[in-house]
Each structure stands twice: as C-alpha cells, then as structure tokens.
C-alpha cells in the first residue's frame with residue numbers, strides 16, 4: 128500500500144483568552160511573562176483548527192474535522208473530496224474536532240468508517256459528561272454524533288487500536304477521558320498529539336492546561352509520556368492548535384517545541 132503521506136489541513140482559526148486554553152486557573156499576572164508576544168491587543172491568543180490528512184495508495188484518512196469551518200475547501204486544496212475519505216479518526220469529541228462531521232444533518236463523509244475511542248464515546252453519550260463540561264460542548268456532540276450512529280458509520284475502538292497498517296492510536300487521556308493520539312508510519316512518521324498540547328508553552332509547562340481538561344494530573348502524565356517518546360525517536364509531531372508541525376527536544380525537566388521551517 129506504500130508509505131503514508133500526510134499534511135495538515137486548516138479548517139479555520141479562532142481567538143480565546145489564555146485562561147481558557149493555555150493556562151487555566153493561573154492568574155494573568157503569573158501567566159503573562161510566558162505568553163509575552165503571543166497575546167494580541169485584546170488579550171487573546173489566536174490559534175488554528177488543524178486536522179491531519181493521511182494518504183497511501185488505498186486509504187484517505189482524516190484525523191479530526193475542525194470546528195465547522197472551511198474543511199471541504201482545505202480538502203479540495205489537497206486534491207481530495209469528502210467522498211474520497213475512507214476513514215475518519217476522531218481523537219476526542221470536543222466541538223473543535225467534530226465540527227465538520229455533519230452537514231445539513233447528514234454525515235459529510237458517507238463512505239468513511241468513523242473510528243472513535245470507545246471510552247470517549249461513552250463519556251459523551253452515556254451521561255457522564257453532563258455537568259462536567261460546558262453545555263455548548265455537549266450540544267455539539269448531540270448535533271454531530273447521532274447522524275453518524277444512524278448511518279452505521281461509527282466504529283468504537285480501543286485506545287491503542289491499530290486502525291490500518293502503519294496507523295495506530297495511543298492513549299492520551301486527561302484533556303478528555305478517552306482522548307487518543309495518532310501515530311503514523313515508523314520512526315520517520317508523524318505523531319499527531321491532538322489536544323495533548325495546545326500551545327508551545329505546554330511543552331515546557333506540563334502542568335498548564337485548558338479549562339476543559341477533565342483530569343489535569345492524568346493530562347500531565349499523558350504529555351510526559353508522549354513527548355518523551357517523540358523526543359527519543361526524533362519523530363515529527365503535530366497537534367490541533369499549534370500552527371506548524373515540528374519536533375520535540377528535551378529541555379531541563381521538560382521539553383521544547385521546535386517548529387518546522
């Protein structure tokens with residue numbers, strides 16, 4: 128089936144207060160020095176909604192679907208259509224990752240199996256999320272997931288599942304209970320970290336997180352494990368909101384993100 132080729136697709140961009148996405152629970156005065164230069168005149172941080180398109184001679188895989196922006200345009204720019212997609216992998220079920228799944232109440236990727244970590248699916252659909260997450264996030268799942276279920280497109284998998292040859296999931300819980308990372312190819316391949324890190328600061332400050340994290344300690348352990356692996360292998364990494372792919376280096380007791388280019 129040949130080697131995997133991958134690229135980042137940009138669904139859109141957004142702006143959020145640092146306290147929502149980068150350093151929840153940290154006073155602004157304490158967070159500001161580390162974010163210097165990264166905050167605009169309104170005190171907000173801009174970030175992209177990126178997805179991964181991975182292709183070989185048999186499969187067209189899309190990891191995450193953005194927030195409901197220009198995903199189809201980004202696919203077209205890459206020479207693909209929604210109908211071409213054979214597998215959608217959902218790293219977790221937050222609104223900025225499932226926004227492109229449904230259009231006019233119908234699945235946008237009708238020919239794709241939709242691979243979802245079983246723990247993540249049951250958290251959002253089994254009642255456990257109620258009261259633990261913002262209402263808007265729950266509403267996003269209630270909009271996006273039922274059409275996929277009705278169409279029989281959902282494939283629930285283990286958090287370390289082999290999705291296809293050379294494409295496997297790695298457990299990445301903490302940001303959300305069933306989040307997974309996606310590993311593509313061998314040591315020269317990609318590790319897609321999804322929201323295990325959201326900002327370059329998170330490579331150095333493993334304890335800093337978002338207001339949406341369900342378990343901060345678990346998230347920290349996930350980061351340490353995944354970043355250590357990427358640093359040891361010299362593997363390329365990408366994430367949903369980092370602007371660029373890059374590599375991970377050890378720095379002190381933590382890590383540093385070295386963007387490509």
Ligand SMILES: [Zn+2]
Pocket residue numbers: 219221302303322339
């Ligand atoms: Zn998320």
